[in-house]
Amino acid sequence: MIDRTMIDRTVTDRTTTDQAMTDRTSHLELEQHDKTFLDSNELIINMGPQHPATHGVLRVILKLDGEKVLGTECVIGYLHRGVEKIAEHRTYSMFNPYVDRMDYVAAVSNGLGYCEAVEKLLNVEAPPRARYIRVILTELNRLASHMLWLGTHALDIGAITPLFYTFRDREEVLKIFEKYCGARLTTHAFRIGGCLYETYEGFEREVKKFLDFVTPKINEYEELLTTNRIWVERTKGVGKISAKECVALGVTGPVLRASGVKWDLRKAQPYAAYADFDFEIPTGQNGDTYDRYLVRMQEMRQSLRIIDQAVGKIPEGPIIAKVPKVMKPAVGEIYHSIEAPKGELGYFIVSDGSTQPYRVRVRPPSFVNLQALDMMVRGALVADVIAVIGTLDIVLGEVDR
Amino acid sequence: MVTRLKGHYGSGIEANSYLGQNFMAVDASLIPELLQVLRDQEQFDYLVDVTAVHYPQREKQFDLVWILYSFERNERIRVKTMIADGASAPSVVAIWPAANWLEREVYDMFGIQFDGHPDLKRILLPDGWKGHPLRKDYGIIQQDQEWVQINLGIESGQ
Amino acid sequence: MLDYITSYLKSDTTPGQAGNLLWALIYILLIFLGLSVAVIAMNWLERKILAHMQVRLGPMRVGPHGLLQPIADALKLLIKEDIMPAAADPWVFWMAPILVVITAFTVFIVVPFGPTHAVTDMNIGVLFMLGVSSLSVLGIVMAGWASNSHYPLMGALRSSAQMVSYEIAMGLAVVSAVLMTSLNQTGTGTLSMIGIVQAQQAQHIWFVFKFFPLGLIAFGIFAIAMVAETNRAPFDLPEAESELTAGFHTEYSGFRWSLFFLAEYSAMIAVSSIAVTLWLGGWMRPFPTWLSGETWDLVFSLIPGLTFLLLAAIAFLGVIRMPKHPYFRVQTIGLAGFGAVLGLIGLILLLPPVRDRIQDIFWFSAKVALSMYMYIWYRGTFPRYRFDQLMRVGWKVLLPLGIGVLILTAMAGVWL
């Protein structure tokens, strides 16, 4: 009875008067369309910050003509915690757990990006065994992230069942994380220079077992949705974005690939141990919500493929490189980015030679991708806004940092 | 590429590399033009990030950084420039629409004005907030007490 | 007194037609009670079935297997604060849920649970049901408007457009079924609910199989339109939770909200009973011609009692499977008691005088229950339609199809 419990989370934002809303949206210029005498007034709707479909505390101000969206404005920052400011007051290794709290759905990826960036700054390399473990955990995390996305996206479009299926299967990933490092969500799995924990007894066997378990499950999701008429109608042609627009707006990740750009940082600028594995970059053609869905489903299969290859040949050896206890990178700056489940996740770190970073800038994929929302939903219907927010796969923790 | 650009723009450009990553320190006056050239002629069609670094000791307090990427060449480049506090930088929204929110965030966090930005206002912090938190002189637990008291109705956000 | 009751039971007319006010009131009371129980049971069943479709357990805490959950929920709703938005239109806001509930319950006076088990038999039975249930949209529109808030208003707009559109397709499907009733010697059809079932009895066929596949298509149109008409998934746009938070009842709480809930479920039962009456043979048992004869009559008359005994057996299986921990003692006893009640009902239903009387009601309810299960199934399976797609389905698919079926049925009726 999920929809009944949601009722308590009523939307109306009582602190904002209509007047203030009109002021905020005054810049949303109206498209001139042929007016007839039946045209009604524009309606300004405040979607969020507490709304079941905005995935957290995103607030979207919609300017509507009936059900048609004339313009949107995102109001973000409700979850702003000043991660970048915190970084300047922590040592390099103390800041490591904080990055998990940005994209809390894909915490392992965040940690990987940060650790690799600092490693680059320190000019050390993680040992091969650590890199393999990193790849396995990161890909498992990508699976978990995509599963969560699929469940919530389907829920937004009205299919309530996939959510429970994906959560059931995501649970298995989280169990592996828990066994590996004791945490399920904000894992802090990696350390600068490698990994802190050796794989637990039977890690490889369990991961293999998970692979066997999850492959039919992904088929199951696809059975539920891929050819479902309503699903196809709701997603095909919705929120179209072309490759050119994607590039111009800096949109990355599955959204970019669904528009037909075969670009994945794991291939383009391989990091960790990705150069060793054989996998494909799934792409779409139309850049609509359906293609993004297909691309992510394919990506899940590719992740399985990578894990399958990695788990079979984890090299022996140390799991952490020799890094000083007190890290003092030389004065300089570095930008390192990885392919997070949502897109390009970059860290720009400036060192002043002390134990604390002088400046850490996170390039959040969700933040940049969310920018495309306005372009994607103009002229669409309210229901499409929900579908597009879902398909952008934003995590507000990362948007607001 | 750098030599070509240098030949064109003279001494305003200083190319460098650190740990295998290329960056250019550029005079602020060259900025919109150079970035336009980088996009149009050198195929840096993807603006990865716009950010800034605050050096309060310096005369020109801010380093403004554009991180660019070229799909064609699979290559990254950072373009840096120094601007003084209170001075404004040219906006690159016309070149890359992606810069819209990124520049708003830089404005929000550092207070750097961008000329030609279509809608420069705070993005992460509330509209009426005073201060720019990523400046070095802004303390880590510092807050706009007045805003907190008026809008949240509590004594302190801590 | 006893004579009075038996004399009534032996009569072959509904209390409404006989002008028997007392019996009519008793029937109304029975239907009201039965509906309330059905809504409560439906609430529990929907949560359980949906939960099991979604690899969950559903309610498990209140009572054995959550059997008391709906009652706990009802209590919670009754004692919840009743909030009315400051800017709402109080009068309309107050009227809306009442109107919705009244319409949802009024339609049941013509629902024929058996040849005589209806409050009354109206000459315009089907028309009455469609007309009165179409009034419920007024309540929804009033609720959405009176809340004076954007989301309910959009929900109300959606629902008015949706219900008006689907009523047309629904009407066409109904007319094609009504046409089939005129296939007799006199050539006159009927709109009376009882008359329609009697026509199916006379023609020895459920109308869903009549003029195959015409009856099936008409039934399909009605089955789709009735889901849209009751605002259920995949046509639940007026209360699309992920888009409009809760649609027209966003601003309602407590008792008023529970009235909407009650009305939604009884409307589902109402439209299901129209479908059952028109196409699925109403109170007729399955295979009236294929498996006819004394023996089969006896076998089918035993099914109601056996069904309840089966349910009781399932309950006792649950009792056996209950953990043997003192903590579960109350739950075990409760479940055993529930099973015992079910078993007792089953045994009573096996008694010859009861089972002959109860058969019609049982088969009718069983068919309605099947339709309700379909509702739950849809909800577990389908994503939600978008508004323009919903309109397209209604106007461009169902409406032409309905007209086509109507014309073909008329032609088939004339020539076959």
Place this chain on the structure above:
Amino acid sequence: MQPVATTFFFYFLAGLTVLSGVLVITRKNPVHSALALIVALLGQAALYLMLYAPFVAGVQIILYAGGIMVLFLFVIMLVNIERSQREEQFNKQWIEGIAAAITLGALFVLVFAKSKSLFPDRAIPMPEGSNTQQVAVLLYGNYMFAFEIASLLLLVAIIGAVVMAKKRI
């Protein structure tokens, strides 16, 4: 069967209908007006029922109350009510209204006075059982042509509405 308390129900329903009719023209809020109109229409439907015309009553409910009034409300809800309330109201025109009422009343009185010659002594009571069938026979038998003409008129109205509402077709 003999209906119970016919007279009471007649006056009750008639009073309800007239009262809500008055409310329709006196309410300032158009939604309230529309709701009052719905009550009037329902009262009318009940009166039809008392006249042993269940089919007409059913059609009255399904078409007017359930269909047309919903569309009315649909449009009214989109109108900015606060603005429309500030505008000049028609119900301020007392003189015209009274004049119209007097004229109409005079007509009614005239008809009532002369009813002996206008109508047959007693309307033929329709048998309750097959009312719908009789309506059908009349509509599709005796008045087939008029019925079809009316449907053609409605078709023209639909096309006209589409043309007026949509500039691009």
